[in-house]
Amino acid sequence: MSNIVLPTLNRSIVLVGLMGAGKSSVGRRLAKTLEWPFIDADDEIVKAAGCSIEDIFELYGEAAFREGEKRVILRLLEGAPIVLATGGGAFINPEIRATIKRRGVSVWLRAELSILYERTSRRAGRPLLKSEDPRAVLKTLIDQRYPVYAEADIEIESRNEPHEVAVKAIIDALRRHMNDHPQQLEAHSSR
Numbered sequence: 261m262s263n264i265v266l267p268t269l270n271r272s273i274v275l276v277g278l279m280g281a282g283k284s285s286v287g288r289r290l291a292k293t294l295e296w297p298f299i300d301a302d303d304e305i306v307k308a309a310g311c312s313i314e315d316i317f318e319l320y321g322e323a324a325f326r327e328g329e330k331r332v333i334l335r336l337l338e339g340a341p342i343v344l345a346t347g348g349g350a351f352i353n354p355e356i357r358a359t360i361k362r363r364g365v366s367v368w369l370r371a372e373l374s375i376l377y378e379r380t381s382r383r384a385g386r387p388l389l390k391s392e393d394p395r396a397v398l399k400t401l402i403d404q405r406y407p408v409y410a411e412a413d414i415e416i417e418s419r420n421e422p423h424e425v426a427v428k429a430i431i432d433a434l435r436r437h438m439n440d441h442p443q444q445l446e447a448h449s450s451r
Contacts, residue, residue, distance in 0.1 A: 269438060272337055272364040273430075274344045276351040276409055278401055279386055280379035281369040282418045283345035286426045291343035293427055300345045304332045313347075314386075330356055337363045348388075348401070352408050361413075365437060367430055368412035373399055375420060413437055 273290065275283040284300050291298030302313060305328055309316050316325045329347055333356050336344055344364070350356050351366065360366050371379075377395045380386055391397045409415075414433040416426055 269365070269434065270341060272341045272344050272360075273434070274337075274346060274360045274364040274366050275369055276346055276360075276366055276412055277348065277369040277418070278371065278376055278398070278405060278409075279348045279388070280376040280398075281348075281371045282379075282423065282426065283369055286369060286418070286423050286430070287343050287345040289423045290427045290430055293431070294343065297340075297342045298345070299336055299342050301329065301333050301336065301350060302345075302347050304336065305329055305347075308332055326353065329353075334359055348405070351412070352405055357408070357411065365414065365434065366412035367414045367416060367433070368409045369418040369426070370406070370409065370415055371418040373402060375418065376402075378420075413441075 273294075273296070275287045275290075277283055284302075287300070288298050290296075305316070305325070306312060308331075309328060311319070313325065316328070326349065329350055330353055333344070333346060333350055336342065337359050346356075351360070351368075357366075373395070376398050380389055380394065380398065388401070389397055414430070414437055416429050416433060418426060
């Protein structure tokens with residue numbers, strides 16, 4: 261896929277969705293295609309904390325992780341536009357969600373339970389899935405979080421197909437979104 265430019269979009273593109281939806285892998289490819297910087301919020305949290313997300317959960321608990329996550333994401337959204345992959349619980353936080361709405365365009369990568377389960381079972385280090393039944397945990401998270409993710413500006417179905425398909429779908433949806441929301445194309449002096 262050749263590089264595509266969205267020259268007038270002056271907002272970050274923020275990928276949201278459950279773990280395993282493809283936010284990091286699709287986000288990297290999207291950023292490369294747009295020639296924008298890519299940042300994975302989880303990587304930034306690990307750098308800031310000096311330990312793994314799994315260790316943060318174990319040593320300090322989920323509440324401490326969520327507070328650090330909020331600080332990192334709000335800081336990242338203060339800067340120049342980026343493609344930002346967020347953790348699965350970030351968009352659930354009302355303050356993060358409101359900031360994304362003001363300073364970004366949110367893209368929900370929505371995936372079916374079977375796809376999420378298959379993808380998450382390939383990688384350890386997911387504290388919320390340390391359970392006897394990770395599939396049931398994912399189902400509960402879908403039930404709790406999908407209604408909130410539905411508030412995202414754009415929804416893209418994440419399927420088992422090449423990431424370039426999702427990237428093209430996101431770019432097409434961004435173009436439509438930009439046409440429908442021209443106010444988001446203007447420079448934001450509050451940055």
